[in-house]
Amino acid sequence: MTERKIILGMALTDGYGTLPGAWRAPNVDPTNYAKVEANIRYAQAAERGGFSFVFTPDFPAVRGGLESGTVSNIMDPLMEAAVISQATRNIGFVLTGSTTFQEPFNTARQFKTLDIMSHGRAGWNAVTTSDQLVAANYGKPVADRAERYQRAHESIQIVQSLWGSWEKDAWIHDQESGRFLDTSKLQPVNLGGEHVASRGPLALPPSEQGQPVVFTSGGPSPHLLEIAGRYASGFITEVWTIDEARASRAALRRAAEAAGRNPDDVKFIVGILTTVTPTVREGLDRRMSMSGEVIEARLPHLGAMIGVPIQPQHIDTPLTTEQLAIAHANPQDPRSEIALEVAREGWSPRDILAHGVIDYHPVTVGPGSVHADHMQEWFEAGAADGFWMSPDVYEDGVDAFVDEVVPILRERGLYPEEYVGSTLRENLGVPEQYGLGEWMK
Known part of the structure; x- marks a missing residue:
């Protein structure tokens, strides 16, 4: 037994799964993309397995291939999470929001509202955006890297300042005295940079965890590591080998130390694509049956x-x-x-x-022990603090993971027996924060 435990998250995307033909599987409703009820079921299944969060990537543009493929994107992360939050109790919501095309005040308001609605279970995956299709939808050109990351720094600082602009004890709501708010504790932030600005304040009280947890995601580029090391409590990434993951995690921890933080306060979460079946052979056959022409083409x-x-x-x-x-x-x-x-x-x-050797994350196929062995090896090698799991088919793949893999992880003392608390911050094991972190003041 060890005090350090694996953190689990689950990607929540299109209502189907990671395999190209998941939407055509016999047990899948082909209209799930437009049914929040499907994502509620999957989030509830992940919650039954003690997952700390669901994670929604977001690509707000139309890719090609829709004639026979899916959108591969949740309809709207914030709106769906708001609904799902009312049907769950413990699982968190790490939602992607662009610092490039969204204004800090809107981001601060929307994410803190979700945090209050969910009783402290919201997280913001703050990302920069360089895709031309997305930029065209916002009617703007693609900014160069330096501008995107400078805007990201400014945006995250303004958002967190707005989150803390309603001080924790500002709300009196005393019916007898008639005093609703101590207005001295609700003050403008008056922050502005080269690219974004906000007067504030944000008229929203703290949630049970204070404010949303900041994440970021992507590869270990110097620019992104600086963002993650300075602001994030979670880093969601793509790596394929233990050596690569250990090097990336070490770089993240160095970035956190350079920002004056405890590196243990930034969790390194790697991806894993799962097919849970009684045997490896059955899993490979399942994957082939829903891969279409992809395998031959590769x-x-x-x-x-x-x-x-x-x-x-x-x-x-x-x-x-x-x-x-x-x-x-x-x-x-x-x-x-x-x-x-x-x-x-x-x-x-x-x-x-x-076996998924050309997929964008490591793929594990077969009985529960195969998946548990992979996670244990990576975790104990210092290659990950946790994993964000993407099932081959949501409809039965989430339950299979919860029923076949989670018990093994618990038997091995690698995974919590129950939720540590009711907030995302508690279940990640990251410290409290309200407003800008002390290391940034």
Whole structure:
């Protein structure tokens, strides 16, 4: 047993799952994208498993491929979370909001309102936005990196200042005396930078956790690490190997220390894509049945990853001894090491691809112990403080994870037996904060 425990979050996206054909699965309602009731069910299932939060990425633009694919995005993170919060009690909501195209006052108001509505369970995933499709929807050009990150610094400081502008003991609401508010404790912030500004104050009281928890997400670029180290309590990221994850986590912790913070106060949360089935073979078959033409299309990529040309007619034949002898991981792609390891286990190229070796997070396939082993190895190696799980199909994949994986993690003493508290901040194990952190004042 160890005092440090794994943190679990779950991606909440389109109502279907991470596999391209999840929306066509026999047990899935193809209209789930427009049904908040589906996301309520999935959040409730994750809450049954003690998950600290659901996480909503957000891409507010239309990508291609909608003729046969899905939108792969929640309709509106804040509006859906507001509804889901009324049907849950403990699970938190980490929602993406752009610092590039949203004004700090609106962000502060919306997220703190959700925090109050959910009794202290809201988190803001503060991100910069550089996608041209998104920029076009806001009628603005894509700003350069320096401007985007400077605006992010200004926005986060203004948002947190607005959150603290209604002091904790300002609200008197004394019916007998007739005194509603101590107005000396509700003051403008009068903050302005090069790109954004706000007078304030924000007329919203603290929630049970004070104010929302700040997250950020993405790769370990110097600009993003500076943002995360200075402001965030959670960093949601994409990494494929333990070595890569350990290096990124160490860089995050150094950034927190450079900002004058305790590095343990910033949680490093890595992604994992799950297919929970009684056997690995059943899991691979399930994944293939809902992958459409994706697997065949990725065959040349797999060959480039491991340095072995693979002909389409050999997609179902394991690599030969001669091929394995010359196979090597592409040093430019960390996923190549995983692909080579799976190839050496004797799987066919189709099976190797069904293992998800070209997906955007590590993929675990099979019985509960496979998933638990992966998380335990990463956690104990210092490669992660927690995981944000994306199921192959939401409709049965969340319950399967909760029923088959969570009990194993608990048996091994790696995961809490119950919620530590009722707020997101408590369940993440991060310190209290109201307004700007003391290290920023």
